[in-house]
Every structure is written in C-alpha cells, then in structure tokens.
Amino acid sequence: MKITYYGHSSILVEAGGKSVIIDPFLSGNPGSGISPSDVKVDAVVLTHGHSDHFGDCIEIAKNNDCPIIAVYELAVYCGNQGVKSHGMNIGGSAQFDGFKVKYTPAFHSSSISVGDTWIYAGQPGGVILTMGGKQFYHAGDTSLFGDMKLIGEMNNIDAAALPIGDLLTMGPEDALLAAQWIRTKHVIPVHYDTFPGIRQDAQAFCEELAKTGVSGHPLKAGESLEI
Numbered sequence: 001m002k003i004t005y006y007g008h009s010s011i012l013v014e015a016g017g018k019s020v021i022i023d024p025f026l027s028g029n030p031g032s033g034i035s036p037s038d039v040k041v042d043a044v045v046l047t048h049g050h051s052d053h054f055g056d057c058i059e060i061a062k063n064n065d066c067p068i069i070a071v072y073e074l075a076v077y078c079g080n081q082g083v084k085s086h087g088m089n090i091g092g093s094a095q096f097d098g099f100k101v102k103y104t105p106a107f108h109s110s111s112i113s114v115g116d117t118w119i120y121a122g123q124p125g126g127v128i129l130t131m132g133g134k135q136f137y138h139a140g141d142t143s144l145f146g147d148m149k150l151i152g153e154m155n156n157i158d159a160a161a162l163p164i165g166d167l168l169t170m171g172p173e174d175a176l177l178a179a180q181w182i183r184t185k186h187v188i189p190v191h192y193d194t195f196p197g198i199r200q201d202a203q204a205f206c207e208e209l210a211k212t213g214v215s216g217h218p219l220k221a222g223e224s225l226e227i
Contacts, residue, residue: 001134002226003159005219007031008052009141009190011161015132018042018098022127022138022161025055029194033221036060045101045129046070047140048110049077049121052194058083069094069101073122077112090125100130104151106142108169126151134158134227137182141191144174152183158227160184163191164205165198172205179214186215186227 001015009023010032019041026032026039028051036056043066044057054074061068061083068078068085075087088094093102104126112119126139128151137151137160151157162178163169169191170178179187187209192200206216217225 001132001136001158002224003136003188004224005188005190005221006034007221008194009047009138009161009163010055011136011138011188011190012039012041013129013131013136015134016098018131020045020099020129020131021060022129023047023053023055023140024057024060025052027056028052029055031194031221037063040064042066042098043096044068045127045138046074046078047106047127047138048108048124049074049112049119050110050141051113053141054112069096071103071110071122071125073120074110074112077119077121090123093128098131102128102130104128104137104139105145105147106140107145108141108143128155128157136160137184139163139178141169144170144178148178148181152181155182157182157184159186159188159225161188161190164189164200164202165192165194166200167197169198172200172208175205176208176212179209180212184214186217186225188217188219188225 072087079085202218209216
C-alpha cells in the first residue's frame with residue numbers, strides 16, 4: 001500500500017492497481033501541490049461535508065467517471081451534482097472492486113455551505129480503507145473518543161491519518177493517545193498548519209509518537225509512505 005499526502009487531510013491510497021483519494025481539498029489549498037485535473041482514481045471517499053474535505057470531489061469524480069463514497073445524506077447531495085455516488089452510514093461497510101470501505105464514528109459536525117444556506121450533510125465519520133491486504137484508517141475530523149480502543153481491538157490498522165491541529169479537532173496530546181488506542185504501526189499527522197488557528201509542530205508530535213513505539217511520518221505534500 002502506498003499512501004500519499006496532499007496537504008491538510010487529503011490522502012491518496014494505492015494498492016493492487018487501484019487508487020482511492022480521501023477528502024480531496026486540493027485547488028482551495030495552496031499547500032496541496034497537485035491540481036484536481038491530475039488526479040486519477042477509482043473512487044473518492046469523503047469523511048464529511050465541510051469545504052476543506054469536500055474540496056474538489058465533484059470535479060475529480062466527473063473527470064474519472066468514478067463514484068463518491070460518503071455518508072448517505074452527503075452522497076445524495078453529490079449525486080444531485082451529476083456524479084455517481086454510493087451512500088453509506090456509520091458502522092457500515094461495503095466491498096468495491098479492489099477495496100473495502102468501512103465508516104467509523106467521528107465526533108465533529110458536517111454541513112455544506114451554499115450561499116447563505118447551510119445544508120445538513122449527515123454524520124461525520126472516519127474511514128477504514130482495506131486495500132492490498134492492508135488497512136488504512138483516516139480518522140476524519142474528530143475529537144479523541146473512547147471507542148477508538150474498540151476500533152483498535154476489532155481491526156489490524158497498519159497506518160492511520162490522525163488530525164493534530166487542535167481548535168477544530170483533537171490536538172497533538174490527544175492524538176498521541178489515539179495512536180496507542182487504535183494500535184497502529186504508522187501515523188501520518190493531518191489537519192494542521194493550513195489555517196492560522198491550527199498551527200502545530202508535526203515533527204515534535206512524531207518524536208513523541210516514537211517514544212510510544214509508533215512510527216510518525218510528518219509528510220510534506222506529494223510525499224508518500226509505503227507499507
């Protein structure tokens with residue numbers, strides 16, 4: 001499995017000839033290092049509807065004639081924008097051609113801004129993506145919560161993307177505990193530095209992770225981890 005970071009919370013996962021992008025906030029993020037038109041994938045997966053995660057999903061889905069996989073209400077919204085969509089919900093899993101998606105809880109909010117109106121986008125979630133015999137957990141935007149222990153007990157998570165920005169998600173201290181609870185081997189810190197309110201030292205976070213026996217990877221946009 002090859003995991004490539006494109007800034008903020010955008011992650012491209014490749015294995016077994018298949019490619020999936022999660023939360024493709026690219027054109028609106030000057031730190032992404034990639035254009036939506038350059039993305040070649042078999043599916044787009046969304047953790048929730050906020051613009052810094054929804055990002056360029058419609059353009060990417062249209063360009064690749066691929067589905068957007070999301071929590072039900074968000075999937076319906078995407079379908080109404082003229083793309084293929086596959087609705088799921090928290091706790092549910094689905095097998096696709098070459099990969100499996102399971103939605104986990106995430107403690108956050110989820111909505112889409114359309115002009116002066118906010119549209120309810122279903123519950124936020126995390127995602128466990130199984131590809132090429134490996135499991136990747138994208139926690140989405142979330143606080144620390146006790147059932148992360150259960151996620152760790154029920155799965156064999158090889159790598160995880162955990163938010164560390166604080167303010168809108170858990171911060172570095174809580175993410176350290178989350179990494180231990182989910183029993184992962186590798187952590188990619190996400191959701192930090194994009195905006196002034198979420199500045200963090202990812203290198204320092206990864207150094208603290210190392211003390212717990214977990215490998216941290218403070219990737220820059222375009223850099224990859226292979227597991």
